[in-house]
Amino acid sequence: MSDLNVSVVSLRVHPVKSCAGVEVTSSLLVETGLEFDRAWMVVDTTGGFVTQRGQPRLALVQVTLRHADVVLRAPGMLALHLAIDTVEEPVRVTLWDESLAAYDMGALAAQWFSDFIGTPLRLVRFDPEQRRLSNRRWTGDIEAENAFADGYPILVTSTASLAEVNRRLALAGQAPVTMARFRPNLVLNGLDAHGEDHLDEVAFDTPEGVIRLKLVKPCPRCPIPDIDPATAERGHAVGDVLAAYRADARLEGALTFGMNAVIVEGIERALRVGMSGGATYRFD
Numbered sequence: 001m002s003d004l005n006v007s008v009v010s011l012r013v014h015p016v017k018s019c020a021g022v023e024v025t026s027s028l029l030v031e032t033g034l035e036f037d038r039a040w041m042v043v044d045t046t047g048g049f050v051t052q053r054g055q056p057r058l059a060l061v062q063v064t065l066r067h068a069d070v071v072l073r074a075p076g077m078l079a080l081h082l083a084i085d086t087v088e089e090p091v092r093v094t095l096w097d098e099s100l101a102a103y104d105m106g107a108l109a110a111q112w113f114s115d116f117i118g119t120p121l122r123l124v125r126f127d128p129e130q131r132r133l134s135n136r137r138w139t140g141d142i143e144a145e146n147a148f149a150d151g152y153p154i155l156v157t158s159t160a161s162l163a164e165v166n167r168r169l170a171l172a173g174q175a176p177v178t179m180a181r182f183r184p185n186l187v188l189n190g191l192d193a194h195g196e197d198h199l200d201e202v203a204f205d206t207p208e209g210v211i212r213l214k215l216v217k218p219c220p221r222c223p224i225p226d227i228d229p230a231t232a233e234r235g236h237a238v239g240d241v242l243a244a245y246r247a248d249a250r251l252e253g254a255l256t257f258g259m260n261a262v263i264v265e266g267i268e269r270a271l272r273v274g275m276s277g278g279a280t281y282r283f284d
Contacts, residue, residue: 186261
């Protein structure tokens with residue numbers, strides 16, 4: 001029996017790590033989270049991962065997911081088409097302190113990103129044979145797989161949490177921001193502000209069977225929420241607001257927004273916008 005009812009307001013897939021996300025009406029759950037989420041990643045000439053933290057113009061790369069390809073567009077650039085079923089030679093890349101197997105996406109994609117960002121870059125795709133697991137300190141007995149996400153397969157936020165941030169921004173004389181700043185996968189309605197902090201599991205019934213997600217770790221926020229996704233300009237208003245009330249003792253005072261989640265049940269089943277489900281509270 002659930003403690004409260006929730007509903008799916010928004011589903012967001014970020015095919016290329018740190019580029020713009022895509023709102024979808026439904027998404028298949030795979031071992032690493034939503035299908036195609038963080039399946040591709042931009043790297044430098046040493047294979048090190050590149051994000052908006054160092055290259056904020058990545059925010060301007062818009063992504064369209066189609067049946068057979070992914071289309072990337074950016075200001076002043078011709079569209080880049082990436083065939084979903086095509087990769088080139090295997091390579092090793094680095095994400096945080098992990099060396100990972102990946103596939104290079106070829107010279108055209110490399111030139112496209114290099115030209116747009118203004119420094120030599122390449123694009124790679126995650127090797128699905130690589131098992132990259134979340135930190136068992138937080139997931140316990142669950143072996144949660146990831147593609148190129150920072151560390152967990154699904155990020156859950158709520159409409160009420162964004163509303164509270166915007167309320168505080170208004171009090172500070174700042175403009176409101178959209179959820180795109182926080183780059184979640186699953187946005188819920190039916191919670192109080194930051195109510196996701198206190199949830200244990202959320203569950204949804206689908207025609208294929210139940211989906212159960214366990215919320216395991218608060219998401220510490222880097223400077224990316226202060227990068228305007230429409231202009232790639234850096235600011236500080238969001239960070240200032242979070243600093244005033246979101247220092248999280250569970251993460252030694254890190255500023256958090258949203259919860260990282262893992263899949264308990266439901267791989268190869270689809271989440272859909274508008275579906276209702278139940279959530280249970282965590283008692284710790």
